[in-house]
Amino acid sequence: MVTDGVTGERFCGGCGFVITERVDNSGPDLRAFSKEEYDDKARTGMPTSLAVHDMGLATIIGHENSDSTGKPLSASMKSTIKRLRTWDGRSQVHSSIDKNFRQAFSELDRLKDKLAISDSLIEKTAYIYRKALEKGLAKGRSIPGLIAAALYLACRDTGTPRTLSEVARQINVKRKDVSRCYRLLLQELDLTMPVLDPVRCMSRIASEAGLSEKVKRQALTILEDANNMEITAGKDPMGLAAAALYLSCTMNNEDTTQKVIALAAGVTEVTIRNRYKGLKESLNIQVPNKIKLNLGTNF
DNA sequence: TAAGATAAGAGGGACAT
DNA sequence: ATGTCAGTCTTATCTTA
Numbered sequence: 001m002v003t004d005g006v007t008g009e010r011f012c013g014g015c016g017f018v019i020t021e022r023v024d025n026s027g028p029d030l031r032a033f034s035k036e037e038y039d040d041k042a043r044t045g046m047p048t049s050l051a052v053h054d055m056g057l058a059t060i061i062g063h064e065n066s067d068s069t070g071k072p073l074s075a076s077m078k079s080t081i082k083r084l085r086t087w088d089g090r091s092q093v094h095s096s097i098d099k100n101f102r103q104a105f106s107e108l109d110r111l112k113d114k115l116a117i118s119d120s121l122i123e124k125t126a127y128i129y130r131k132a133l134e135k136g137l138a139k140g141r142s143i144p145g146l147i148a149a150a151l152y153l154a155c156r157d158t159g160t161p162r163t164l165s166e167v168a169r170q171i172n173v174k175r176k177d178v179s180r181c182y183r184l185l186l187q188e189l190d191l192t193m194p195v196l197d198p199v200r201c202m203s204r205i206a207s208e209a210g211l212s213e214k215v216k217r218q219a220l221t222i223l224e225d226a227n228n229m230e231i232t233a234g235k236d237p238m239g240l241a242a243a244a245l246y247l248s249c250t251m252n253n254e255d256t257t258q259k260v261i262a263l264a265a266g267v268t269e270v271t272i273r274n275r276y277k278g279l280k281e282s283l284n285i286q287v288p289n290k291i292k293l294n295l296g297t298n299f
Numbered sequence: 300t301a302a303g304a305t306a307a308g309a310g311g312g313a314c315a316t
Numbered sequence: 317a318t319g320t321c322a323g324t325c326t327t328a329t330c331t332t333a
């Protein structure tokens with residue numbers, strides 16, 4: 001059993017099967033402005049460290065001076081993180097930037113739990129957000145939108161499979177607003193992001209939809225072939241991964257539906273169908289007729 | 300009931316004006 | 317800067333097996 005320090009996912013070191021990758025997120029989406037209120041509205045399974053709300057930033061920002069990949073931080077990054085920790089000890093808000101930062105962090109606090117994000121990702125998000133504030137990008141923009149964008153940026157940067165829609169939904173900001181902030185950050189901070197790796201997406205979808213290892217492996221080879229044929233450019237990675245999984249399911253006669261996979265992947269059935277069709281045609285894959293198994297029950 | 304088909308609409312990138 | 321265009325994805329509805 002290995003825990004990915006970057007994505008916070010726990011998976012088998014041998015086969016890569018993801019054991020748990022996210023906490024229940026179907027609870028109410030409520031704001032809380034005090035510890036008591038937070039405790040009242042919190043769902044079960046809340047980590048105790050978060051319940052001790054007064055511990056604040058120090059519980060969020062770890063003390064190891066290394067980034068999410070384990071490499072030591074640069075000197076400037078180190079001092080930035082140090083400052084973040086220090087601020088938390090202060091009872092007074094010194095400037096508008098500090099104030100903004102505190103507010104942003106209370107948002108981030110909630111997101112962390114809902115999206116099952118690791119501490120190192122939180123640090124990265126904080127770093128990005130701080131940069132954004134220094135550049136004055138917060139002016140005229142909502143804090144939740146910007147912090148969500150920073151978080152999504154950190155996810156993309158580390159290859160953590162969280163979709164823009166997910167992040168936006170959990171923080172209760174319109175997807176397009178987060179999207180706008182995200183592009184702004186990319187531009188202003190002079191960053192380029194690698195395309196989200198469909199392979200990473202697959203682990204998530206496969207475990208969420210309860211698919212077998214065999215199916216997952218075959219879906220992986222399908223994705224590789226698709227990549228080699230350059231038919232994946234410009235397509236939604238999640239949709240591609242989902243379609244590859246579905247195709248693999250039909251090839252292996254694994255009992256599943258588009259609906260299940262679509263739900264797990266966070267894309268629509270139509271998208272899966274389109275990618276599915278494209279994959280099947282481009283790779284010239286013959287799909288056997290579905291053998292109807294009389295199992296009596298769905299599970 | 301699941302899968303496929305089709306249409307309308309949103310949002311963003313590329314490109315020209 | 318602004319408008320147009322092609323391509324993608326989503327939502328909704330209808331048909332098919």
